[in-house]
Amino acid sequence: MTNFALTIGDLHKDLISKKYSVNEIVEFYFQNIKKTDKRLNSFLTLNEKAAIARSIELDKLLAKKGKEIFIDYPLFGVGVSHKDLFLTKGLRTTAASKVLENYIPQYSSTVVNRLDSAGTITLGKLNCDAWAHGSSGENSDFGATKNPWNNEYVPGGSSSGSGTALAANFSMITTGTDTCGSVRLPANFCGVYGLKPTYGSVSRYGVVAMASSLDSIGHFARSARDIEKVLKVTNGKDDYDSTLDEQNVNLTKNKLRIGLPKEFFGDGLDPEVRKTVESAVKVYEKMDYDITEVTLPSTKYAISVYYIVQPAEVSSNLGRYDGIRYGDDRQSFGDEAKRRIMLGTYVLSSGYYDAYYLKAMKVRSIIINEVDKAFNKVDALIAPVAPTPPFKLGEKTENPLEMYLTDMFAATANLSGIPALAVPHGFTQSGLPLGFQLMAKRFNESVLIKMAKDFENETNYLPKVINNQI
Ligand code: GLN
Numbered sequence: 001m002t003n004f005a006l007t008i009g010d011l012h013k014d015l016i017s018k019k020y021s022v023n024e025i026v027e028f029y030f031q032n033i034k035k036t037d038k039r040l041n042s043f044l045t046l047n048e049k050a051a052i053a054r055s056i057e058l059d060k061l062l063a064k065k066g067k068e069i070f071i072d073y074p075l076f077g078v079g080v081s082h083k084d085l086f087l088t089k090g091l092r093t094t095a096a097s098k099v100l101e102n103y104i105p106q107y108s109s110t111v112v113n114r115l116d117s118a119g120t121i122t123l124g125k126l127n128c129d130a131w132a133h134g135s136s137g138e139n140s141d142f143g144a145t146k147n148p149w150n151n152e153y154v155p156g157g158s159s160s161g162s163g164t165a166l167a168a169n170f171s172m173i174t175t176g177t178d179t180c181g182s183v184r185l186p187a188n189f190c191g192v193y194g195l196k197p198t199y200g201s202v203s204r205y206g207v208v209a210m211a212s213s214l215d216s217i218g219h220f221a222r223s224a225r226d227i228e229k230v231l232k233v234t235n236g237k238d239d240y241d242s243t244l245d246e247q248n249v250n251l252t253k254n255k256l257r258i259g260l261p262k263e264f265f266g267d268g269l270d271p272e273v274r275k276t277v278e279s280a281v282k283v284y285e286k287m288d289y290d291i292t293e294v295t296l297p298s299t300k301y302a303i304s305v306y307y308i309v310q311p312a313e314v315s316s317n318l319g320r321y322d323g324i325r326y327g328d329d330r331q332s333f334g335d336e337a338k339r340r341i342m343l344g345t346y347v348l349s350s351g352y353y354d355a356y357y358l359k360a361m362k363v364r365s366i367i368i369n370e371v372d373k374a375f376n377k378v379d380a381l382i383a384p385v386a387p388t389p390p391f392k393l394g395e396k397t398e399n400p401l402e403m404y405l406t407d408m409f410a411a412t413a414n415l416s417g418i419p420a421l422a423v424p425h426g427f428t429q430s431g432l433p434l435g436f437q438l439m440a441k442r443f444n445e446s447v448l449i450k451m452a453k454d455f456e457n458e459t460n461y462l463p464k465v466i467n468n469q470i
Contacts, residue, residue: 073119109206126161156189163190181410183218191433224452315344
């Protein structure tokens with residue numbers, strides 16, 4: 001019986017001590033996927049042949065160079081799976097939509113290339129809500145993904161496969177996109193870490209666009225340190241994405257101040273979620289962090305603003321899939337994509353632009369100002385990721401508005417461009433994952449990572465997986 005590592009640091013130790021080879025861990029992932037993923041449906045495409053060939057190459061390199069190899073390849077031997085929005089040269093990329101069912105990209109996204117150059121092995125492409133529209137994974141044109149902890153529940157979306165594949169131990173890290181919570185929610189519902197970096201810190205080049213003023217590329221991992229390692233590789237200037245800035249992080253204070261935004265703790269919050277966040281606050285108090293209440297009064301408008309700005313941008317971005325330049329016929333769009341194209345076209349049309357889009361953009365500015373003001377007082381905010389723990393498959397599919405409300409606590413970070421990290425923290429009485437989110441100033445990912453590491457050390461809590469043995 002071999003116990004495979006769950007984090008990058010442990011993987012590198014195990015490879016050096018020859019507990020197993022890169023090839024063995026990659027073979028393990030595929031065995032595990034074949035055994036369990038029929039039920040979970042987290043993969044849309046496997047990259048098995050190429051991944052195994054690469055693992056053999058990496059084992060040869062390791063035999064030649066020894067642990068020096070980890071300097072040039074900080075993510076050496078790390079099995080990664082990508083949300084199926086990330087273009088992968090020669091490997092099918094569908095955005096989980098029938099429109100792109102047979103699309104084979106000619107090039108890879110910057111993030112895929114950077115991870116590749118750092119030594120990762122691409123294992124496959126992950127299911128998600130089609131075009132990243134959704135909060136539960138049920139909008140995929142290729143069937144819903146299941147929550148690995150209880151298969152009757154949703155894993156959260158839209159990066160549903162990215163959360164499931166980590167909790168089911170089909171990969172060591174996964175990628176996702178977060179336009180309004182799509183990394184943080186599935187991380188939270190599957191019990192792993194999920195980072196939505198600052199808008200403009202990780203290149204979006206080669207990733208299917210949803211709403212361009214909100215889209216962030218994100219990472220899933222099983223420790224705060226792994227999130228940091230991956231972000232070090234993926235962030236930073238890229239000539240192909242003009243929104244990218246130089247990282248400008250400074251972390252001079254020793255004692256960090258945390259704000260509790262009171263609007264995130266209203267009446268509708270599930271008691272187990274509330275207890276989880278409150279117990280995390282106690283842990284930080286114990287570690288001598290300063291805790292104060294702050295206010296973000298316009299939080300209640302965030303989801304309304306999002307559902308005007310986002311469909312407007314979606315209606316424009318999906319225009320390119322016309323069946324001539326890309327993909328199959330527009331008839332293949334599912335109901336949710338059609339709904340957003342219509343909503344977006346409506347709010348941008350003459351006569352309605354001022355009443356909806358322009359007004360939403362003004363409220364967006366107010367939200368940004370409120371967030372900036374809060375960060376004059378504190379270094380980070382702590383809040384729930386979603387108002388409830390994972391919900392049952394089918395529970396919200398009949399009512400899109402109810403589904404949209406799942407993201408009421410996610411929207412603030414996307415509308416204001418700040419980074420946010422979902423941190424896992426225990427399980428409900430019925431065995432479903434719980435956690436909380438931390439938010440910081442733009443480009444202050446290091447604050448989030450420091451806080452998550454402190455929390456990990458203090459609580460000794462590391463995400464669990466459903467299988468790590470053969
Ligand atoms: N759930 C949100 C939506 O459906 C967010 C999706 C996302 O972050 N990609 O629009």
